[in-house]
Amino acid sequence: MISGLLIPSLLGFALLLSGMKAMETSLQQWADNKLSTWIARSTATPLRGFAVGTTASALLQSSSAVTVLTIxxxxxxxxxxxxxxxxxxxxxxxxxxTTELMSLRLHRYGVPLLAVALFGWVLTFLLNEWRDASRAPKRVLPLRYLSVAFGGFALLLIGFKLLQGIGPAMQDNGYFDLLMRHTNENLLWGVLGGAALTALVHSSSAVIAMSMGLAATGVLSPDAGIAIVLGANIGTCFTGLVASLGGGAGGRFVALSQLALNAGGALLFYPLIGLLHAASATLAPSDPSAQVAHAQTLFNVACSLIALPIAYLPKFR
Incomplete structure (x- = not known):
């Protein structure tokens, strides 16, 4: 019983994480030094920096990568x-x-997307791009990176579907049912678990996607899923803190400001989890998975807009 539950759980989460990393790596390779130039030239004001940070994180599928680059x-x-x-x-x-895309229930298209990505990758191999990327035609390189990115997204969707499939088995297992009920009753455990797991795997999106999959099957309540979201936002700061250790005071400021923002936001909204759930439920009344994704968006947008005026204070100049 345990092996029949544990193996699909680990496999689903591994696919989520692998897909996320494949997307991040391929898109970073595609952007190359052009991303660095774009960020340096497009952040004349904090508001422009906000827009650049939003766009770069959405394109690269990794807030950690953009944070490390900023440091x-x-x-x-x-x-x-x-x-x-x-x-x-x-x-x-x-x-x-990423999580908003997953809330659209695209997981049914995971296998077809993987087939399309594999076709694109094979095509680049036939064009000799794989064996000698430095001499490949410039028009072929984007196809390789996009194929890998699509493949990563497909793996992410397949992993999400696997996690949804283990819901009934988790409900039938006394240990996991007790663990989930304990988390549902004490949301602080969700915050702490989300923070620890995100720090361990270096991907808040993967952890939140896992909670969305469990919420979709009724194993995890939307409130507990939102608590995991708050914790994941704290855990994602770990990568930036590590990256800032060998740098100067400016880099440490970036890492610590991210930690202060995310931890402060979690403390502010922890008592308001019910309100976040109610707001997200109006956007997706019958979809607990989408409610978790929408709550993440509402939480992050609210925290960022509240904190943005701080960047215009004289001491930041």
């Missing part, structure tokens, strides 16, 4: 503190893009 720019003296703070605020909003 490097600040340490190099290319970005001011106010502009970097705007980017950090934007990363929290941009990271909602």
């Amino acid at each position: 490097g720019f600040v340490n190099a003296g290319w970005l001011s503190l106010s502009r970097s703070f705007g980017i950090i605020l934007g990363t929290n909003v941009g990271t909602c893009f």
